[in-house]
Amino acid sequence: MDIIVELNNVSKLFGTKKAVDHVSLSIEKGSIVAILGPNGAGKTTVLSMMLGLIKPSQGSVRVMGKNPKDIEVRKRIGAMLQEVSVMDGLKVRELITLIRSYYPDPLDISQLTPLTGLEEEDLNRFATKLSGGQKRKLGFALALAGNPDLIFLDEPTVGLDVTARRMFWDKVRTLTALGKTILFTTHYLTEAEDFADRVILFNQGIIIADGNPDDIKSRLTTCSVSFKSDDPHLREALLKLPHVSDVYEKEGRIYTITEDTDSVLASIFEHKYAVKDIRVEQGRLDDAFEQLTLQPEFDIKGEAN
Structure with missing residues (x-):
């Protein structure tokens, strides 16, 4: 079993508020993992620590066996954030080429276009002129440009219709077949249910459920x-x-x-x-989500405490 991400007894405080409270977890290479939770649950803080954007107040975070800030780690990760900021005056092809230049073994543009759904005509457009859906595709392309082993996707399908969302996840499955590991957040719980191998549910800074979607549903609903x-x-x-x-x-x-x-x-x-x-x-995953996050008197087995 190859572990690509490991958190050991991690806590994070912002002033007197504990955003993450003694969290330990490990993520296997080649899996698709959904990180879920209501606003303020701690999931964004956990992802930020995995990305090396913030330091834990306690405990350790290891990505590929190293500190997330290590340059060797940064060469092997990609991230797609909710908002895609692009440089004025650059066409899509030029922007992708720029990002590719930062990595030692990037994907060719000819590989990126079928993986992300970008068309040839999209590559020749100014990035600032793209539609919302096209910008999501561009964000995906930029996350994949460096040929990363670990990919973070933050609400990747916001603004996409049902057909486009399903096509996106078909592309993600292609990546895992290549050995890539996917960590994603989403408010579309059906996405986690349909496409994640594993769901980690946060609430009030702790993990309250961890398993494949069917296991969580069978325990709770x-x-x-x-x-x-x-x-x-x-x-x-x-x-x-x-x-x-x-x-x-x-x-x-x-x-x-x-x-x-x-x-x-x-x-x-x-x-x-x-x-x-x-x-x-x-039972559905959104039922389980609601019971666990809104009704704390029920534990992981769905039984009254």
Whole structure:
């Protein structure tokens, strides 16, 4: 097992606020890892320490076995940030050529264009004149220009439509087939569910879930029975049922999280509860995300503390 990133007991303080609290983790080479969490959870601070942009207050961060600021590390990483700043007066081809010149073994432009979706006509346009979607492609190209082994993608598909997002992740899968390691953040939880090999979920500076998406979903939201109801006592009654780990309300629907949907449905019909629009659904990653980050009384196994 080749470890490309390792954090050992890392904390980061900004004044009196602890943004990251004794975090330890390791990331394997060739994997796609999603770093998730609500605003202020600590994920951006963790990524910044991995990139060598800030120092930990405690603990150690190693990237490819070295300090992230080491020049040998910087030669082998690439980063795509949310905002792509480009130089005035340069065409796309010229900008990519400039960034490639900083690295000892860069990718050829002929390799970058199929990987990023840039067209020949895009290369001859001024970078400042690109559309939002084209700028995302340019940002991806600049992150890959140095032929990095480790690639950081910060909200890489913001502003892209569904088709463009799927095409982007198809390209990312191509990179992992070449041995590249991908770390990304996203607010599109379906992306993490569909494309990540592993999800690391942060909240209040600590890791509250770590595993592949299916594992996290199976622990937290195996299945749900949801419906609409005006009965104020129904949630309390459902919580008393065997195999029910949680009952919560979202967007006007009551969700019952359970390992046995049949028994929940049987109880509803037996007691003739006033419900309508019943749905039975497999657990989703966004359900797990919500339970873990918004309902701290539930631990990693989805059980009440």
